Structures are given as structure tokens and as C-alpha cells.
Amino acid sequence: MERRIILLVEDNADDEALTLRSLSKSKVVNEVVVARDGVEALEYLLGTGDEDVETLGLLPEVILLDLKLPKIDGLEVLRRIRAHERTKLVPVVVLTSSDEEPDLIESYRLGANSYVRKPVEFTRFAEAIRHLELYWMVLNQSPPRKR
Amino acid sequence: MTTPDETIEDSRTELERLRRRVLKGERDSAELRNLRDRLAKVRECFYSLGSDRLENIRRLTGLLGELAGTDDPDLVDLVAGGIRAEEKRRQADESLQTHVFGHEGSDVKSNGAGDCTDRVAAEEALRISEERYRKLYEKSKRGEEIYRSLIDSSADAIVIYDMLGRVIHVSPSFTEIFGWTLEEVKGKRIAYVPDSERETTMHLIEKVIRTGVPVTGFETKRYTRDGRILDLSVMASRYHDHEDKPSGMLVILSDISERKLAEQEIRRLNVELERRVAQRTAQLQAANEELQAFSYSVSHDLRAPLRSIDGFSQVLLEDYSTSLDTDGRDCLRRVRAASQRMAQLIDDLLKLSRVTRSDMNHEKVYLSGLVGIVAKGLQEIEADRKVEFIIRPGLVVYGDKRLLKIAIENLLGNAWKFTRNREHARVEFGFVKERVHGKAEAPRTVYFVRDNGAGFDMKYASKLFGPFQRLHGEKEFSGSGIGLATVQRIIHRHGGAVWGEGIVDRGATFYFTL
Numbered sequence: 074m075e076r077r078i079i080l081l082v083e084d085n086a087d088d089e090a091l092t093l094r095s096l097s098k099s100k101v102v103n104e105v106v107v108a109r110d111g112v113e114a115l116e117y118l119l120g121t122g123d124e125d126v127e128t129l130g131l132l133p134e135v136i137l138l139d140l141k142l143p144k145i146d147g148l149e150v151l152r153r154i155r156a157h158e159r160t161k162l163v164p165v166v167v168l169t170s171s172d173e174e175p176d177l178i179e180s181y182r183l184g185a186n187s188y189v190r191k192p193v194e195f196t197r198f199a200e201a202i203r204h205l206e207l208y209w210m211v212l213n214q215s216p217p218r219k220r
Numbered sequence: 221m222t223t224p225d226e227t228i229e230d231s232r233t234e235l236e237r238l239r240r241r242v243l244k245g246e247r248d249s250a251e252l253r254n255l256r257d258r259l260a261k262v263r264e265c266f267y268s269l270g271s272d273r274l275e276n277i278r279r280l281t282g283l284l285g286e287l288a289g290t291d292d293p294d295l296v297d298l299v300a301g302g303i304r305a306e307e308k309r310r311q312a313d314e315s316l317q318t319h320v321f322g323h324e325g326s327d328v329k330s331n332g333a334g335d336c337t338d339r340v341a342a343e344e345a346l347r348i349s350e351e352r353y354r355k356l357y358e359k360s361k362r363g364e365e366i367y368r369s370l371i372d373s374s375a376d377a378i379v380i381y382d383m384l385g386r387v388i389h390v391s392p393s394f395t396e397i398f399g400w401t402l403e404e405v406k407g408k409r410i411a412y413v414p415d416s417e418r419e420t421t422m423h424l425i426e427k428v429i430r431t432g433v434p435v436t437g438f439e440t441k442r443y444t445r446d447g448r449i450l451d452l453s454v455m456a457s458r459y460h461d462h463e464d465k466p467s468g469m470l471v472i473l474s475d476i477s478e479r480k481l482a483e484q485e486i487r488r489l490n491v492e493l494e495r496r497v498a499q500r501t502a503q504l505q506a507a508n509e510e511l512q513a514f515s516y517s518v519s520h521d522l523r524a525p526l527r528s529i530d531g532f533s534q535v536l537l538e539d540y541s542t543s544l545d546t547d548g549r550d551c552l553r554r555v556r557a558a559s560q561r562m563a564q565l566i567d568d569l570l571k572l573s574r575v576t577r578s579d580m581n582h583e584k585v586y587l588s589g590l591v592g593i594v595a596k597g598l599q600e601i602e603a604d605r606k607v608e609f610i611i612r613p614g615l616v617v618y619g620d621k622r623l624l625k626i627a628i629e630n631l632l633g634n635a636w637k638f639t640r641n642r643e644h645a646r647v648e649f650g651f652v653k654e655r656v657h658g659k660a661e662a663p664r665t666v667y668f669v670r671d672n673g674a675g676f677d678m679k680y681a682s683k684l685f686g687p688f689q690r691l692h693g694e695k696e697f698s699g700s701g702i703g704l705a706t707v708q709r710i711i712h713r714h715g716g717a718v719w720g721e722g723i724v725d726r727g728a729t730f731y732f733t734l
Contacts, residue, residue, distance in 0.1 A: 085524055085528075087527070088524065094535065141520045170519060170520045170521070170523040170527075171516065171520045173515070173516055193526045193530055193560060193563035194560050194563070195531035196534060
């Protein structure tokens, strides 16, 4: 069976732990790659620019992207993902604490496929993560890959 | 040989022709001489006329009068000269008569009978001529007096120049404003144009003199005799002599120094005001940006730790429940409840700040319809509750639809919430007309939302609109106390007022204006 990857871009260790916990509790078994800031996320997806694109890691089925990130913030990561030929079609779900209107507008403007506000209540949070996993990893058809 | 009548008729025709040329301004000195000769001839004839001469005299004097009416000073002179000549002749005749009657006796008298008739006619002509001339003179004199009194009583300085820019006349106000007397400047140029104004002034004079089109409101500066500089508004026009030839310039100078000072002051105040507005705007913008950044940070950063608190409490409950006794599990539940409540407070606070921060978009809002939609929404959420809504139809206001909806949601939401224990719950929306105390204006419209719910003690009415202020226990009625604070901010942003009236256990009414 082909490897299917979720890329979680999250700088908060607690949120990372809670997200991973919620994912592993679900029935679906997927590989989760965690990037802890914007730079890490872009390096995983696009490399540092020196290497051959072919040698880069597998593209994820979906990217769960936090907005408030160190170094390069989530919106900028999104912008670069959409600007690059390799990643422009990869589904991106913005997963963040804020529901500030500018964040929503900017995310969708830059081509986010979905925007989910992290609930504070853990049971609801876990539920949201499970829904996301089910939807993006099972129901959704990913764009065709080149390789 | 021509008869005197024919001579007069000829002269008349000739004079008429001359008169027309005079009126057209085509007269020259040769023609004037010609005219003078003609008149002399006419006068000659005048004395050799027969018995019907009186009529002829009338015609002649009428002609003279017409000529005088041309206002041509030379002609007037000519006519006057003629009259003076007549006068002399008359005097000469009279002295002769006196002489004749006094010394020569009856034979002279009998010979002079014809002459006597002549004289009567001449005298008549003379009298008419004199009368016309006198009237004309008086008329022109009156005219001149009017002009002089206008010039002399003008508050603005008036200067009359000839074509060479030499002063013909200055008004007393000119002396008052600038210091030079008429005697000092008459026939001279006034050296009062500052260098800075020379070019524009010369340009103006050249234009007025060349085109004859008056210039008004030309703003410039002039020196006074004692060296001060005045700001002036100048009106300049060309004036013409009797032949319509440009003969000088009339200049009216209004002292606008005070106005200029006032203008400068206004400009200074405007600059100052603009500076202050800019400063305030910058401050406000900075404050707004700070608030924005603060809200953003609250939205992102304050919730994350709460998620951790709640999340890991839940992890403990799930994974380690066997290691915890009932009290331990209860503690964790309390931790979780508190973190969730705090998350709710943060969200409410953010909502409130958004009401303040959002842009206003004024439009016509069908308030009755809005109330209906919100009421329907409440009923859909809690279908098992029976609440009677009485909504006054047709109320239309002008405001921000989105914000007004939030206000209505809060007011109706409260009414819905606080009528929970009523068997027959009733919520009413309507308006009353209220005359503002001590004001003659039309009574203002006051909208209200009334319920027959839990009500409140008017003692605490002042606390109704403070954020997080609650008049009911959490157990009794849930809520964070942000609703009415939100309503107040929305109403205030519309320039309105909001207040509440309540009786414990009888219900509450919230009034607002827009």
C-alpha cells in the first residue's frame, strides 16, 4: 500500500501532542510528519533549493497549517506552497486558534482549501481532528501526482 | 438772392448735418468754424426777418437747444457765445432805444416800430436760449455734484488719473488712508507701488487702458506716505471724454489689510487644526492598530494554553482515571470547566471588541423584519419553548445592518433567556414617541424590547451595560454579561442611547434610540 502522509505544521508542543493523540485514536493509520515552524515546513515540501526535486520527501495528502508560526508565518508558507509548481495543488487546511476576519479572508485568498478553528475544549478538538482526518485522508480525492 | 427764411432753412439743414456728425464724433475744427459762420449768418437773417419771424426764431432757438443737447462743450460754448452776442446786441438796442426815446422824440419812435417788434422776438429767443442753457448747465452741475459727493464720501480711496498716470483727483478717504493730500499729488505720479507689485500693476494698467475692460478685485499692496504697507483690493476702469476717447483711469482702492490679517489667521488656524487632526488621527490609528494587534494576540495566544489545560486534563481523565479517586476526577472536571469558561469569556471579549473595531456601513434597515428573523431563529433553536412574539411591523431605520442585528440578537436573546420560567412568555418589540425634555423639536422615536421575564432590580440598573456585569447567578441564567455591553456599544456607535427598566419577577424593558 502506498504511503500516505499528513504534514502537520505546528509550533506549539502541547497542540502537537494533542493533535497526534487525536489522530492516532482514529481508525485510520497514516504517517504524520511534523514541521515546527514555517521554514521546516517549506524545507520538507520544497527543499532548500539545492537538491533535486526528485529526492525530496513524499508530498502529503493534506497539510494542517497553523498560522502563528516562528520565522515564516503560516500565511507566507501558504503563499509559497501555492506559488510553487510542485505543491500548488496540495490541499491545505488552516488549523489555528484565531477566527479573526483578516486571517480567514487572507487564508482563503491565498488558496486555503479549508479553515478550522481549534476548539479549546479538548473533546471537541479531538473530534475536529478526527473529522479532518476522515475527510481529507479517506473521502477526499487528492490531486493526481506526477510520480 | 435768397430770402432770410431760405437762409435759415439752409442753415438748419446744414446744422442738422453737422449735429449728426458731432454725435458720431466726426466733427473737426473746419466744420466747427463752418458751424460758427452758419450761426452768424443765421443771426444776421434773424434781424432782417419779417412779421412771421417769431416762428422762425422759435425754430432757430430749438435748433440751438438741440445742438446744446449734444453735450459737446465746444458747441455749448458756441451757443453760449451766440447768446452772449445776442445779449450784447439787445443791450445795444436798448441803449439806442433809450437814447432815441429820451432824446430824439416821436419820429424816431415811429421809424423804430418794426425794430421794436424785432427786439421783442429777439428777446423771446434769447430768453428761451438762456433758459435751455441754464437748465443744461444746472443739470451738468448737479451731475458733477453727485459724482463729487460720491467720490468724497467713499470709504474706499479713489484716485483719478489722466492717460499719463498723473493724478487729477484723489478722494478725501485716499488722504485718510494713504496720507497724501490732493495738493501734494495733483498732476504727479504717486510713488506708492512696492517693487514686488510693480510688474502685476503695470500689466493691469496696460490691460485696462488697452481694452477698456474694467478690472475688479485685483489684490495688491501699496505703501502709505509714512512707509507702511497696506493690502488692497483694486478696481480700475478707463474713463472717456465727451468724444468717447479714453482720457484716464479711475482707480478705487479698498483697504483689505484687516481681511488679509483675518485670512492669515484663518489659514494659521487651519494649518494648526490640520496638524492636530493629523496628530490625533495618527494617535487614534496607533491605538486602533494596537487594539487590533492585541485582539489578534488574544485570539491566537490566550486560547492555546487553555486548550492545553483542558486537553491534558482530559488526557488524565482518559488514561489515568484508575489512578484518581472521585475527588481527583472532580478536580480535573472543574479545571476543564474553568478553562472552557475562560475560553468563552475570551471569545465574548473579542466579539465585543469587534463591535467597536468594525467599520460602519449605513443603510436602510427594516428593523421589524430583522426582529422577526431573530425571533424565528430563537424559536428554531429551542423549538420546545412557547414564546409569544409581538412585533410592531413597518419600522425602518438607518444604520449598520450587521451591527443592528447583533444588538437585536442580544436584546431578544436576553428576553428569551429571562422568560424561561414563564408559563406564558411574551416578548414585545415596538416604539414610543417621546418628547425630549425642554426641546421644541419633534418627539424622538424610542424603540423597545419588552418581556415578562425575571426582570431586575432598578437599584442595579447602572450595572446593566458594564461588560461582565451580571445581575443573575450563573446557575439561574447562564451568560457572560457581554450582551448588553455589546448592545450599548452598537447603539452608541449609531449615536443613540440605550437604557433599561425592570421590576423583579415582572419583566424588563430595554429602550433604545438611533
